[in-house]
Amino acid sequence: MNAQTLSVPAAIRARRTTRHYRPDPVPRELLDELLDLAVEAPTAWNMQDRSIVMVTSASGRRDLSNAAFGQPQPLEAPVMLVFVAETAAWQAENADIAELAVRNGAWNADFTAMFHSRSEFHSLRQRGLTRENAVKNAMIAATYVMLAATSLGLSSAPMNGWDPDLVKKAIGIEDRPDLAIAVMVAIGYSDTTAPYPGRRPREHTVFTERYPSSRS
Numbered sequence: 001m002n003a004q005t006l007s008v009p010a011a012i013r014a015r016r017t018t019r020h021y022r023p024d025p026v027p028r029e030l031l032d033e034l035l036d037l038a039v040e041a042p043t044a045w046n047m048q049d050r051s052i053v054m055v056t057s058a059s060g061r062r063d064l065s066n067a068a069f070g071q072p073q074p075l076e077a078p079v080m081l082v083f084v085a086e087t088a089a090w091q092a093e094n095a096d097i098a099e100l101a102v103r104n105g106a107w108n109a110d111f112t113a114m115f116h117s118r119s120e121f122h123s124l125r126q127r128g129l130t131r132e133n134a135v136k137n138a139m140i141a142a143t144y145v146m147l148a149a150t151s152l153g154l155s156s157a158p159m160n161g162w163d164p165d166l167v168k169k170a171i172g173i174e175d176r177p178d179l180a181i182a183v184m185v186a187i188g189y190s191d192t193t194a195p196y197p198g199r200r201p202r203e204h205t206v207f208t209e210r211y212p213s214s215r216s
């Protein structure tokens with residue numbers, strides 16, 4: 001594997017959305033490292049209620065491009081990652097999560113009991129927020145992937161422009177209303193670095209203590 005990795009700050013500054021890719025495949029060991037880093041992303045209650053479906057076949061990527069209104073990234077990038085939010089995962093037993101955390105000395109008895117009670121998830125369900133919760137967790141994993149990809153010398157592109165029913169069909173979950181598509185991320189190599197579109201001055205988006213009342 002390429003040992004020349006970028007630091008997190010350097011990767012944040014270097015990452016650009018890449019819309020065109022060379023056909024070069026991503027080496028398996030690099031993909032393994034990327035996916036290992038992706039699943040290190042945190043989730044609420046460590047529920048890990050998001051999955052990543054990796055699509056590399058030409059037919060699968062064509063289906064994803066069609067689902068994405070013909071956008072080129074899935075056709076050109078050798079790897080597409082589809083981030084699936086598992087809105088009902090909290091209702092499964094998930095005892096292995098608690099067992100591992102206890103074995104690792106990370107959770108005490110009180111925290112473990114709260115995990116098993118699922119009290120926060122029941123509250124989320126009452127408020128209609130279980131989907132939002134799972135999508136947040138999936139988006140954090142996607143963010144990890146984009147930064148890790150840059151760090152490892154890969155290009156990436158987040159994608160939200162797609163028909164969810166068609167994306168679900170492309171990965172074989174069209175009959176699963178409990179699963180939602182959070183985002184897709186294209187991964188591959190680019191010949192060129194996309195230009196930096198820039199950001200507004202920090203004063204425009206970062207505030208201290210209170211959101212400004214003058215802001216509409």
Ligand SMILES: Cc1cc2nc3c(=O)[nH]c(=O)nc-3n(C[C@H](O)[C@H](O)[C@H](O)COP(=O)(O)O)c2cc1C
Pocket residue numbers: 015016017018019071158159160161162183194195196197
């Ligand atoms: C959640 C999300 C969804 C996006 N979806 C698309 C997309 O479907 N197609 C596309 O071309 N770019 C998409 N983008 C890329 C944005 O346009 C891009 O991030 C933005 O212009 C800033 O450019 P940068 O990523 O190079 O900093 C998406 C970005 C995010 C964060």
